[in-house]
Amino acid sequence: MPHTSNRGNEMPESPIRKLVPYAEIANNKGRVVYHLNIGQPDIETPQVAIDALRIIDRKVIEYSHSAGGIGYRTGLAEYYNKLNFNVTTDNILVTTGGSEALLFAFYSCMNEGDEVIIPEPFYANYNGFSKTAGVKVVPVTSNIDNGFALPPIADFEKLITPKTKAILICNPGNPTGYLYSKEELETLRDIVKKHDLYLISDEVYREFCYDGKTHHSVFNLTGIENNSIVIDSVSKRYSMCGARIGAFLTKNKELLAVALKYAQARLSPPTMGQIAGEAALNTPQSYFDNVINEYVNRRDVLIEGLNSIEGVKCPNPGGAFYAVAELPVDNAEKFCQWLLEEFEYNNQTVMLAPAAGFYATKGLGEKEVRLAYVLNVDSLKKAIECLRHALNVYEGSTIKNKVLV
Incomplete structure (x- = not known):
């Protein structure tokens, strides 16, 4: 059988999409998956x-x-x-x-x-x-x-x-x-x-x-x-x-x-x-005004919610619709996969993007995730509660005072 190219073999996987098969498994189990892994806004096109x-x-x-x-x-x-x-x-x-x-x-x-x-x-x-x-x-x-x-x-x-x-x-x-x-x-x-x-x-x-x-x-x-x-x-x-x-x-x-x-x-x-x-190009300014207000509301809900979880650190972003958070876990990629494969809270779970793939330096970002606040506020609140509960039950969590919520 012919071999694939070295260039193709060296092409890095997308940290944004590599966990999609596990999300499909969760969906097939009937679970609601809150997709915070990808920058696909639910905002309507003009x-x-x-x-x-x-x-x-x-x-x-x-x-x-x-x-x-x-x-x-x-x-x-x-x-x-x-x-x-x-x-x-x-x-x-x-x-x-x-x-x-x-x-x-x-x-x-x-x-x-x-x-x-x-x-x-x-x-x-x-x-x-x-x-x-x-x-x-x-x-x-x-x-x-x-x-x-x-x-x-x-x-x-x-x-x-x-x-x-x-x-x-x-x-x-x-x-x-x-x-x-x-x-x-x-x-x-x-x-x-x-x-x-x-x-x-x-x-x-x-x-x-x-x-x-x-x-x-x-x-x-x-x-x-x-x-x-x-x-x-x-x-x-x-x-x-x-x-x-x-x-x-x-x-x-x-x-x-x-x-x-x-x-x-x-x-x-x-x-x-x-x-x-x-x-x-003819989109009225009112469209952007409304979208910005919506993103600010979403950002504030997400950042406040994340930083209220013991052991989580997340700076307040000044633009775009992403945030990087450091989690109290042994390995973020392992945790993100576990969220989709094994975890559920009220038949819900969260899909995050492991942040190591956003670095070129090996070893960095291994406890960090990227989150895209592209879902409505109600969904973000539910996603945060899922994450809070997950960090309290995950075996590799480093939270000292675990209290199930």
Whole structure:
């Protein structure tokens, strides 16, 4: 029998989806599973996007331009310029989700064997994208004890080698919900300018910033216009994960020309998704106001509930809709599997994402989980009670004063 590739064998499993078979077993037992493992919001997609798909008047669902339809790119440029990006349609490639935009960035900025520095924990698929591109991830570790703040500049600079070509951040962050301040971004600006690196910023959650905080983009920084790349997506902004539409933005004309060659090789981004994405640009501000209020309520319920459980530590996220919590367990992955295989409380259980898969450094995150507060408040409260009970009965729990609830 032919062997599979070394590249495929080395591809990391998704910590977000690897436990799905166990969730299916729990479902088959008739248990209610609260899915806090994946960022699939239950928020309704804007009606303008749904309507655009319902009233399509086309004889052929054709290819678009490889960079994306000009109508959609024009609308995107207008959207970004309201954020002071100062871009034109020539600075934008529409992609098949933010995932493809990240792959384009890796392929276009780095050669095989080059290095990208990423603050960890980070979006788990960055590991997969880097493996696909033959790029080495060099992690700089942030810590739950200070809310996953940006590590000191010295921590970055001691990792820079001749192979270092880029720094990648997610802002606001997945999985931590950390929101970078303007001062932190300016620190990164100084590093990439000094060492002539690319600064890749995954900004798909920019609409979701809380507690009066403001999102600052790398495109709002001066002096690194040719170094900056923004990754974007409609998935979370408009609760349109299945549309598979993202964007790659740069003011570096040479870089964009290289990325366009990859876009041409895959022909075009999805036409139907672009139709929905273009219509979604007309989403009223009231939609985002309501969604943000809802996420703040969910966040507050989740974070307060988690921190009320003995032995649980969870910083308050400033954006996105994720949180990383440290649990009083021997091993988070083992615990997460046990939740689905063996545990039930009132015929309910919880699905979490083990956080070790969001780190590149082996041994980190082994007692941490990522939670996505994408369910309604009532479901979140029930999920927290399930977790509270589970930690009191789990054999590998380190809670000292176990009291069944």
